[in-house]
Amino acid sequence: MQNLLNRQVLLRSRPKGEPRISDFELVESPAPSPGEGEFLCRTIYLSLDPYMRGRMNDVKSYAQPAELGKPMVGGAVSEVIASSHPAFPTGSFVVGPTGWQAYALSRGAGMRKLDPKAAPLSTALGVLGMPGMTAYVGLLDIGQPKPGETVVVSAAAGAVGSVVGQLAKIRGCRAVGVAGAPAKCEFVVKELGFDACVNYRAEPLVPALQKACPTGIDVYFDNVGGDVLAAVLRLINPFARIPLCGLISQYNVTELPPGPNPFPLLVNRALIRGFIVSDHADRFADFHRDATQWLREGRLRYREDIVVGLENAPEAFLGLLRGRNFGKLVVRVGDDLTVKSC
Amino acid sequence: MQNLLNRQVLLRSRPKGEPRISDFELVESPAPSPGEGEFLCRTIYLSLDPYMRGRMNDVKSYAQPAELGKPMVGGAVSEVIASSHPAFPTGSFVVGPTGWQAYALSRGAGMRKLDPKAAPLSTALGVLGMPGMTAYVGLLDIGQPKPGETVVVSAAAGAVGSVVGQLAKIRGCRAVGVAGAPAKCEFVVKELGFDACVNYRAEPLVPALQKACPTGIDVYFDNVGGDVLAAVLRLINPFARIPLCGLISQYNVTELPPGPNPFPLLVNRALIRGFIVSDHADRFADFHRDATQWLREGRLRYREDIVVGLENAPEAFLGLLRGRNFGKLVVRVGDDLTVKSC
Numbered sequence: 222m223q224n225l226l227n228r229q230v231l232l233r234s235r236p237k238g239e240p241r242i243s244d245f246e247l248v249e250s251p252a253p254s255p256g257e258g259e260f261l262c263r264t265i266y267l268s269l270d271p272y273m274r275g276r277m278n279d280v281k282s283y284a285q286p287a288e289l290g291k292p293m294v295g296g297a298v299s300e301v302i303a304s305s306h307p308a309f310p311t312g313s314f315v316v317g318p319t320g321w322q323a324y325a326l327s328r329g330a331g332m333r334k335l336d337p338k339a340a341p342l343s344t345a346l347g348v349l350g351m352p353g354m355t356a357y358v359g360l361l362d363i364g365q366p367k368p369g370e371t372v373v374v375s376a377a378a379g380a381v382g383s384v385v386g387q388l389a390k391i392r393g394c395r396a397v398g399v400a401g402a403p404a405k406c407e408f409v410v411k412e413l414g415f416d417a418c419v420n421y422r423a424e425p426l427v428p429a430l431q432k433a434c435p436t437g438i439d440v441y442f443d444n445v446g447g448d449v450l451a452a453v454l455r456l457i458n459p460f461a462r463i464p465l466c467g468l469i470s471q472y473n474v475t476e477l478p479p480g481p482n483p484f485p486l487l488v489n490r491a492l493i494r495g496f497i498v499s500d501h502a503d504r505f506a507d508f509h510r511d512a513t514q515w516l517r518e519g520r521l522r523y524r525e526d527i528v529v530g531l532e533n534a535p536e537a538f539l540g541l542l543r544g545r546n547f548g549k550l551v552v553r554v555g556d557d558l559t560v561k562s563c
Numbered sequence: 564m565q566n567l568l569n570r571q572v573l574l575r576s577r578p579k580g581e582p583r584i585s586d587f588e589l590v591e592s593p594a595p596s597p598g599e600g601e602f603l604c605r606t607i608y609l610s611l612d613p614y615m616r617g618r619m620n621d622v623k624s625y626a627q628p629a630e631l632g633k634p635m636v637g638g639a640v641s642e643v644i645a646s647s648h649p650a651f652p653t654g655s656f657v658v659g660p661t662g663w664q665a666y667a668l669s670r671g672a673g674m675r676k677l678d679p680k681a682a683p684l685s686t687a688l689g690v691l692g693m694p695g696m697t698a699y700v701g702l703l704d705i706g707q708p709k710p711g712e713t714v715v716v717s718a719a720a721g722a723v724g725s726v727v728g729q730l731a732k733i734r735g736c737r738a739v740g741v742a743g744a745p746a747k748c749e750f751v752v753k754e755l756g757f758d759a760c761v762n763y764r765a766e767p768l769v770p771a772l773q774k775a776c777p778t779g780i781d782v783y784f785d786n787v788g789g790d791v792l793a794a795v796l797r798l799i800n801p802f803a804r805i806p807l808c809g810l811i812s813q814y815n816v817t818e819l820p821p822g823p824n825p826f827p828l829l830v831n832r833a834l835i836r837g838f839i840v841s842d843h844a845d846r847f848a849d850f851h852r853d854a855t856q857w858l859r860e861g862r863l864r865y866r867e868d869i870v871v872g873l874e875n876a877p878e879a880f881l882g883l884l885r886g887r888n889f890g891k892l893v894v895r896v897g898d899d900l901t902v903k904s905c
Contacts, residue, residue: 283801283832459625481821483810490625490838492834494836495830495832
């Protein structure tokens with residue numbers, strides 16, 4: 222253990238607007254050794270998610286900001302390689318908030334053990350993890366889609382959006398995606414079974430959505446805000462529901478621009494409700510049971526965009542904020558020795 | 564009956580922007596006689612309400628537009644003066660959608676009988692009628708205020724807002740109004756028991772609301788939209804609820820301006836939900852029972868702004884859209900012979 226070299230990506234400065242590579246710093250230091258009640262995690266997969274942009278700011282929010290000079294916050298899948306914690310013995314696989322680093326100590330807080338035989342380890346960061354759970358509670362609990370209704374989801378090829386559309390299909394709805402590239406639109410329709418997908422970079426949104434949603438929009442799962450939200454509001458049906466999951470179009474602005482006029486909410490008796498997945502932990506068991514089964518049955522599919530090497534995490538994260546990833550963005554930090562056995 | 568002269572205010576033209584007196588026309592004609600299953604109503608009080616502005620437009624909404632050349636739509640309290648309808652005999656008092664006219668025929672659709680001994684007849688258009696019911700379902704069912712929370716309501720001295728603040732007090736909340744005149748602010752605090760009231764015409768909204776709501780805003784009952792909604796969104800607490808009842812600041816615009824950025828909804832996991840009182844008819848019995856009792860106990864008070872004469876309805880309505888009324892705006896169209904006995 223003593224000779225392990227840790228690599229960490231620290232938050233060096235708080236960005237104004239779009240983050241830069243120089244806001245991060247890669248440093249090396251000896252990996253720590255676990256004390257009493259601790260265990261040492263070797264990071265295999267680091268999750269990169271849009272919410273991390275908010276943590277880079279020093280503002281009051283639902284979570285504490287990331288600390289300057291400390292490893293960036295983030296969820297990761299790890300192998301326990303040394304332990305004096307009885308619940309997490311050496312050889313366990315875990316998922317938890319270990320951050321942007323190759324090795325991390327834990328006392329178990331926020332940690333969950335994984336069965337590498339049940340599903341590929343990386344799925345614990347995507348379709349079977351936080352993004353999948355976000356889709357599940359946002360769509361099913363807040364969106365409450367009914368058979369025959371039309372569900373629209375933005376960032377449709379992303380970790381959350383791809384699950385939202387598939388859950389909509391499982392619930393008997395028409396699923397319409399909004400994405401930013403022809404390949405992404407093709408993927409969600411041909412591979413994931415969405416009924417249609419609008420490329421927001423290629424077509425004027427309102428007529429394209431109108432064509433894709435001939436009976437109007439009943440549920441809009443919003444990951445982006447901005448122009449897509451404004452366009453959707455022009456097409457919602459009475460009693461529409463809009464789970465507000467993310468506003469990625471606004472994450473890098475230095476001053477919030479105006480939003481859409483709320484008039485359509487009034488005449489349509491519609492609702493917008495912001496939510497954060499961590500408030501809904503009581504639904505995790507339901508989600509995990511359902512999603513695992515749907516995955517096995519082939520009704521839930523996923524795509525990962527895997528970047529190799531912790532040193533590439535900052536650039537991959539900047540790309541995520543610009544929509545450059547295609548599927549759940551994951552950084553492979555260390556070898557996944559379970560892959561061959563799957 | 565044959566010799567009764569009816570007076571009607573017709574919708575003459577659809578306004579672009581702010582309505583004008585010339586969009587209405589006062590006409591006279593013989594009052595009709597009730598046929599089989601019909602009864603003739605003599606209008607006593609006509610209700611003027613902000614929603615009527617929307618009915619003047621020829622656009623898809625939750626209700627049909629008012630027809631050109633027909634009496635303007637509206638609720639009124641009437642006396643039945645001739646009847647061949649067994650459920651509504653001559654001498655009954657009723658409230659229902661008889662429109663801007665001195666006499667109206669009805670077959671009973673949307674009509675409810677009133678007991679003139681239970682409460683002054685005009686209250687059926689305000690605190691015990693549609694506006695009171697709007698406050699009840701919007702605040703209690705959608706806003707779900709809990710004891711100790713802070714409830715803000717705009718148009719606080721109006722027919723709906725004045726009830727919202729009093730219900731908030733009944734539920735053990737801090738009640739803060741927003742109104743447009745010192746007398747209105749003084750009224751809701753001193754007469755209705757609100758804890759504070761902000762004059763949006765006199766003070767910058769955000770600091771004034773911040774001072775009036777030292778622990779933030781948990782429920783905002785929105786009657787106006789625009790700047791007040793934008794200011795409130797900067798001060799909402801986690802899990803805030805915003806029943807969206809009206810957007811009177813937007814009713815006369817020819818093109819909808821942008822609204823507030825939805826970012827605060829996301830980080831606070833807050834909800835905005837538009838509603839229309841007519842969707843909640845199943846709550847009327849509860850409302851009427853509760854409101855009648857609170858009225859008797861003096862826990863629910865009201866103020867009426869009574870304009871005399873049907874011919875003055877158009878000008879009074881234009882004033883309503885500008886916030887000139889002070890209390891529930893009612894037009895006395897005919898004599899109320901029950902007043903002396905109250």
